[in-house]
Amino acid sequence: MxxxxxxxxxxxxxxxxxxxxxxxxxxxxxxxxxxxxxxxxxxxxxxxxxxxxxxxxxxxxxxxxxxxxxxxxxQGDLGRSWYQGRPVSAMVWDAFLVTLQLAVLTLALATLVGVPLGVVAGIAQGTRIDRAIQTFNLIGLSAPVFWLGLMLLVGTSAALDWSPPFAWSGPHEDLEENIAILVLPVLSLAVLQAAAYSQFVRGLMIEELGKDYIRAGRAKGLTPRELYFKHALANVMIPLVTFMGLILVQILGGVVVIESLFSLPGLGRLILSAIQGRDYPVVQGALLFVVIIATTINLAVDLLYGLLDPRLRP
Structure with a gap:
């Protein structure tokens, strides 16, 4: 180890x-x-x-x-911003906390929606339920995140006469306002990731349900609940862990558009504004931090592999 x-x-x-x-x-x-x-x-x-x-x-x-x-x-010194004069490390950390909250909520919602949809679609392969879920997957994977966020913003404003606050408020400051700020950004990102989850899990379930041990289980009289959830889904969990890590990295790397659209002071917006202003220390420090976070996530996924399956322990 x-x-x-x-x-x-x-x-x-x-x-x-x-x-x-x-x-x-x-x-x-x-x-x-x-x-x-x-x-x-x-x-x-x-x-x-x-x-x-x-x-x-x-x-x-x-x-x-x-x-x-x-x-x-x-030595932990990323320099100072040429525009603001603040330490880059402090700016990056403050922005990361915003992006982290957005990413964790998005991952949680996408997992809670996408995994069950994928399981159901895999079990109901070829049925109307499967086709309906496939339609959702197609729309979710095809719709640009920026367009979806804009449609949600315009739709809630027109239908509900409501729009999220554009002045950031952290969860420790005002939890209710914080949720109001993040609800549309999280939905915008989660639709794409939930569709990706669903499509991935559906393929895994179809593959598992076609294996010999499932047919042997049916012959032994195991119930569908035992076959689907105790055996098939357990084997799906290992590749799903890797996919979850990839999804989280993708969310962290793709928040620029959403953070700009909803005026969230996260890492993506910080990097974009620094690039536009040619603030080299901020760009370099923020992207270095993103690389470190992505590497840490991949390492955590490898270690989690060993916990799920002792045969894969390094």
Missing amino acids: AGFLGRRLGAAAIAALLSSLAVFLLMRAVPGDIIGQMLGQTGSDRAAEQALRAFFGLDRPLWAQFAEWVGGAV
Whole structure:
């Protein structure tokens, strides 16, 4: 187990380093930077440009800038925002708490809806119930998240004369308002993920129900409840754990649109605004944090595998 953890942590460190280097180079390859934006607003001269480049450290070679940033990141210092002057680590953590709440609620709702639908569709393969669930899956997987969120926003406003608050309030501040803020974003994201869950579980159930041990169980007189839930569904749980991890990573990586639409101050919106403002320290720090979170989720899934099936323990 120790060797497994060591290998995975080493691979995670390499992935984080390569991802940071890619983000560092891509940001500087994008035309324009913070200096150009500031000079465009003030109309300053060449001397002011050189002074600003020296102030932000942009006059040094790229390798020196990257080495300094990596050295700080290793010590837990992600620098300060060029616009706000706040520590990047604090900004990223505050935004992550918002995104984490959105992601956990979305995952919970998608799991509670998608898994039962997939089980029912797999058991009722070829029936009207199966076709109805397949229709939901098709719509859920095809509808763009932004469009669905916009339709929910417009629909609730027109039909119920209600729209969610656009000023963020955390659950510790006002739980009722926090729920009102998150209900539509969670629904917008959960429809897609529930459809993905349903389609995935349906395929697994159909595969399991066609295996020899199910036919042997029927011959022995086992009830459908025992066959479907005690045996088939138990074998579905292991690949489902992996899929759940992928779903969570996908939610964390795909919240930019929803957070922007509903004015949620999460990681996606923070990264988008930092890219638009060429705030390099914020972009680099936030994306490094996303890579670390995704790697941690994958490691947790591998360890959970061993708990569900001792044969798969590393």
